[in-house]
Amino acid sequence: MNFIEAKDVVKQYNGHLALNKVSIDVPEQSVFGLLGPNGAGKTSLIRILNMITQADSGEVLFNGHPIHESDIANIGYLPEERGLYKKMKVLDHIIYIARLKGMKKSDAVQTAYEWLKRFDLLNWQNKKIETLSKGMAQKVQFIATVIHRPKLLIFDEPFSGFDPVNAEQLKKEILRLHDLGSTIIFSTHNMSSVEEICEQIALINRSKVVLSGKVADIRRNFSRKLYSVNVTDTMQIDPVEGLFSIEHAEPSPMGGIMASIKIASGVPAHDVIAYLNEHHDISSFNEQFPSMNEIFIETVSNNQPDNIL
Amino acid sequence: MKNLSRLPLIIRHEFMAIAAKKSFIVMTILIPLICLACIGLPWLLTKINTGDQENVAFVDKSGRYGKALVDTEEFHFEDITPIGDTGLKDFFANTDHLYAIAVIPADIDSSLSITIYSDNAIRHSLQKHIENCLNDSLTQARIQSYGIPELDKILSESKAEVELNCIKWTDEGDEEESNADIAGIVGMILSMLTYMFVLMYGAMIMSSVTEEKTNRIVEVIVSCCKPIELMFGKIIGVGLVGLFQMAIWFILIIIASTIFGIGMISSQPDMMQQTAQIASTQETQEIITELTKGLSSINFTEIFICFALYFIGGYLLYGSLFAAFGSAADQPSDASQATTPMIMIMVFALWVGIACMENPDGNLAWWCSIIPFTSPIVMMVRLPYDVPVWEIVISVVILFATAVATTAMSAKIYRTGILLYGKKFSWKTMLKWLK
Structure with missing residues (x-):
C-alpha cells in the first residue's frame, strides 16, 4: 500500500509551470528517492506533499485518504536550506518545534533529551544555537525534524554540509527510523546514496516525472549489455563478430587481463561465457549495470527541450 | 481556521523572542531613565x-x-560708584572676585539702557534679573513723575482681565462646560501613543518576519502550522510585548516620579514651604479648579473604550501590512524602503491630528477621522471634543472592516512571500501574489 501518493499534481507560479501532472507513489515503509536537477520541481512537490502550499489541481493521498491538516503532525520535514532560530537555546528550539507538531511538553522534553544524548549534544542544551558549529546545528535541526516520531520523513539533501563521519551517523539514524517503521523520502542529487539506500525513485525533470520505479528494475532496464571479464591468462581477447565486441581491455594488476565487452543484441550471455571459457581462463564475468548517476545524466540530457520538440 | 491550538504557542514564542532579549530589557529600563534625566537635568x-x-x-x-x-x-551686587566709569577694564582685571560690572548711565530715565561688562559670556539669568529690577523701579519712577496722587493704585485697579467660561449646549438641552485645552492635550497624548506604538511595534513585526525568512527557519515553521497562524501569532505576540513594555514604563514612571518628587521636597524644606505658599494663592487654586473642571468635562470612559478600539484596529491594520512587506523583501533594508509610503501616511495623520486641535470639526479632520489609515490617530484627537456617536461608529466599523481586509490581503502576500527567495521587492509582484 502507498503511504503517500501524488496524483496528477499541477502547480503554477506566476506563469511558470513548476509541476506538470506529477504523480508519485511512495509505498509504506519504503525509502523513496526524489531525484532531479536543480529547478526541476522537487521542492515544489515536497511543499505540496507536506501542505506548505496547495496544488492547483490533482490530489495528494496520505495513508489512503486525501491529505488533511491533521496529517502534518505525522510528517517531519528537513528543508534543503537549513534554518534555525539562532538566538534560541538548543533545547528550547527543539521543544518549540516539537510542540508546534502537537507534542505534549513533558513528552517533548523527554524525547529531546534522548536525542541530544544520542548525538552527544547534552552539554549544549542550554547554549544558544548561534554558538554551535555548523555540523552540530544541523544535528539540532535533524532532531527537530524527527522528534515527534513522524510516520513520514522528508529529507531535502540531508547530507549536504556534513563531514563523512557525521554523514554516516546521520544515515544510520535515518535507516534506524526506517527500521522503526517510518516511510522516508529523500530529495537528492547524491546518486551514490540513492543506490545505497533508496528502494524506489522518481526522477523529475522539467516539471515532469520522467522515470520512476524500483532502483533495481531501473538499473536492469538501462542495461547496455556491458559485461566485465577477467581472465588469468595473458592471451589477448579478440572480438567475435555477431557475438561480442571489446569496449576496453587492459592488463589486470592481479595478472591476466580485464576487459569490458559488449554482447551483441539477441545473444544470450551464456553463449559468450561458453566461447570465452573455450579460449581463456575466466576468473570473473559480471554484468556492468549502469550507475544511477549515469542513468540520471542520460535521462536528463535526453529530456532537454531540443529532444522533446 | 479550524485548528488554533498552535496559536498560543506561537504567540508565546514571539513574545519571548523579543521580551527575553537583553536589548529589550535594557531599553525598557533605559527609556524611562532617559525621560527622567531630561526632566531632572x-x-x-x-x-x-x-x-x-x-x-x-x-x-x-x-x-x-x-x-x-x-x-x-x-x-551678589556691590556698589563701586566711587571708582567712576573710567578704567573699569583695568579694575576688573585686577579684581579677581568679580563676575561682571554693570554701568547705569545718568540719563537712564530717558535712554532706558544700561551696559554690562564681563570677560565672560554674560549669563542670561543675570541679564533677566537686572532687567526685571530696573524695569520695576523705572516704571515706578515714571508713574511718580506725573505727580498724580495714588496713581499707582489707580493703575493697578484699572487693570482688567477677562475670564472665559465656555459652555456647550448639548443635544439634551443641558449646559456643559468644555475646556478645549485640556481635552486637546488628552487627545494628543493618546494619539501620540497610538502613533508611536504602531510605528515601533509594526517595525518589530516586520523585522521578525524578514529575519525568519532570511535565516530560512520559516520553511520549517510553516510545515508545522499555517502561514496565517504564524502571521497572527507574530502580530499578537509583538503587540503583547508592546503592551507589556508600556505597562512597565507606566509603573516605572509612577514609582520614579514618586521617589523623585519626595526626594526633591524633603531635600528642601524651605521649598516645601514655598510650594505650600504658592498653592495657597488664589491664582493657583483657580487653575486647579479649572483643571479639575476641564478634566471632569471629558468623558473618560468613552475615550478609553474608543482608544482601545482605535488602538487595536490601527495596530492590526498597520501590523499586518508591516508583516506583508517584511515577507515580500529578502533584505531588511528592502523592507524598510517599502514601508516608507506607509510611514508617510502615518506622519500625515499625526500632522492632521495636531492641526485638528485648532479646529476639530474641520473638513480635513472629519475625513481623516473616517479614513481608516488615519482615523486611529486623528479620531483620538477629535474625541475629547464630543464627536457624535454615529461618526465614531462609522469610523470604527470602517477601520475594522479595512483591518480585516488588509489582514486577509497581507496573509495572501505573506503566504507566498515568505517562501520566495531571490526576487527583488516590487509592488507589481506583490499585487500578483494577491491573486
Missing part, C-alpha cells in the same frame, strides 16, 4: 548654579537705581 543644573554666588559690581551714575539691584541666590 535642568533642575539639577540650576541647583549646581546656585551653589556659588557670583559678585557683580555696578557703577550707578544716576545715583538712584543702584539700590534697585537686589541680591539673589545667584548674584
Whole structure:
C-alpha cells in the first residue's frame, strides 16, 4: 500500500509551470528517492506533499485518504536550506518545534533529551544555537525534524554540509527510523546514496516525472549489455563478430587481463561465457549495470527541450 | 481556521523572542531613565548654579537705581560708584572676585539702557534679573513723575482681565462646560501613543518576519502550522510585548516620579514651604479648579473604550501590512524602503491630528477621522471634543472592516512571500501574489 501518493499534481507560479501532472507513489515503509536537477520541481512537490502550499489541481493521498491538516503532525520535514532560530537555546528550539507538531511538553522534553544524548549534544542544551558549529546545528535541526516520531520523513539533501563521519551517523539514524517503521523520502542529487539506500525513485525533470520505479528494475532496464571479464591468462581477447565486441581491455594488476565487452543484441550471455571459457581462463564475468548517476545524466540530457520538440 | 491550538504557542514564542532579549530589557529600563534625566537635568543644573554666588559690581551714575539691584541666590551686587566709569577694564582685571560690572548711565530715565561688562559670556539669568529690577523701579519712577496722587493704585485697579467660561449646549438641552485645552492635550497624548506604538511595534513585526525568512527557519515553521497562524501569532505576540513594555514604563514612571518628587521636597524644606505658599494663592487654586473642571468635562470612559478600539484596529491594520512587506523583501533594508509610503501616511495623520486641535470639526479632520489609515490617530484627537456617536461608529466599523481586509490581503502576500527567495521587492509582484 502507498503511504503517500501524488496524483496528477499541477502547480503554477506566476506563469511558470513548476509541476506538470506529477504523480508519485511512495509505498509504506519504503525509502523513496526524489531525484532531479536543480529547478526541476522537487521542492515544489515536497511543499505540496507536506501542505506548505496547495496544488492547483490533482490530489495528494496520505495513508489512503486525501491529505488533511491533521496529517502534518505525522510528517517531519528537513528543508534543503537549513534554518534555525539562532538566538534560541538548543533545547528550547527543539521543544518549540516539537510542540508546534502537537507534542505534549513533558513528552517533548523527554524525547529531546534522548536525542541530544544520542548525538552527544547534552552539554549544549542550554547554549544558544548561534554558538554551535555548523555540523552540530544541523544535528539540532535533524532532531527537530524527527522528534515527534513522524510516520513520514522528508529529507531535502540531508547530507549536504556534513563531514563523512557525521554523514554516516546521520544515515544510520535515518535507516534506524526506517527500521522503526517510518516511510522516508529523500530529495537528492547524491546518486551514490540513492543506490545505497533508496528502494524506489522518481526522477523529475522539467516539471515532469520522467522515470520512476524500483532502483533495481531501473538499473536492469538501462542495461547496455556491458559485461566485465577477467581472465588469468595473458592471451589477448579478440572480438567475435555477431557475438561480442571489446569496449576496453587492459592488463589486470592481479595478472591476466580485464576487459569490458559488449554482447551483441539477441545473444544470450551464456553463449559468450561458453566461447570465452573455450579460449581463456575466466576468473570473473559480471554484468556492468549502469550507475544511477549515469542513468540520471542520460535521462536528463535526453529530456532537454531540443529532444522533446 | 479550524485548528488554533498552535496559536498560543506561537504567540508565546514571539513574545519571548523579543521580551527575553537583553536589548529589550535594557531599553525598557533605559527609556524611562532617559525621560527622567531630561526632566531632572535642568533642575539639577540650576541647583549646581546656585551653589556659588557670583559678585557683580555696578557703577550707578544716576545715583538712584543702584539700590534697585537686589541680591539673589545667584548674584551678589556691590556698589563701586566711587571708582567712576573710567578704567573699569583695568579694575576688573585686577579684581579677581568679580563676575561682571554693570554701568547705569545718568540719563537712564530717558535712554532706558544700561551696559554690562564681563570677560565672560554674560549669563542670561543675570541679564533677566537686572532687567526685571530696573524695569520695576523705572516704571515706578515714571508713574511718580506725573505727580498724580495714588496713581499707582489707580493703575493697578484699572487693570482688567477677562475670564472665559465656555459652555456647550448639548443635544439634551443641558449646559456643559468644555475646556478645549485640556481635552486637546488628552487627545494628543493618546494619539501620540497610538502613533508611536504602531510605528515601533509594526517595525518589530516586520523585522521578525524578514529575519525568519532570511535565516530560512520559516520553511520549517510553516510545515508545522499555517502561514496565517504564524502571521497572527507574530502580530499578537509583538503587540503583547508592546503592551507589556508600556505597562512597565507606566509603573516605572509612577514609582520614579514618586521617589523623585519626595526626594526633591524633603531635600528642601524651605521649598516645601514655598510650594505650600504658592498653592495657597488664589491664582493657583483657580487653575486647579479649572483643571479639575476641564478634566471632569471629558468623558473618560468613552475615550478609553474608543482608544482601545482605535488602538487595536490601527495596530492590526498597520501590523499586518508591516508583516506583508517584511515577507515580500529578502533584505531588511528592502523592507524598510517599502514601508516608507506607509510611514508617510502615518506622519500625515499625526500632522492632521495636531492641526485638528485648532479646529476639530474641520473638513480635513472629519475625513481623516473616517479614513481608516488615519482615523486611529486623528479620531483620538477629535474625541475629547464630543464627536457624535454615529461618526465614531462609522469610523470604527470602517477601520475594522479595512483591518480585516488588509489582514486577509497581507496573509495572501505573506503566504507566498515568505517562501520566495531571490526576487527583488516590487509592488507589481506583490499585487500578483494577491491573486
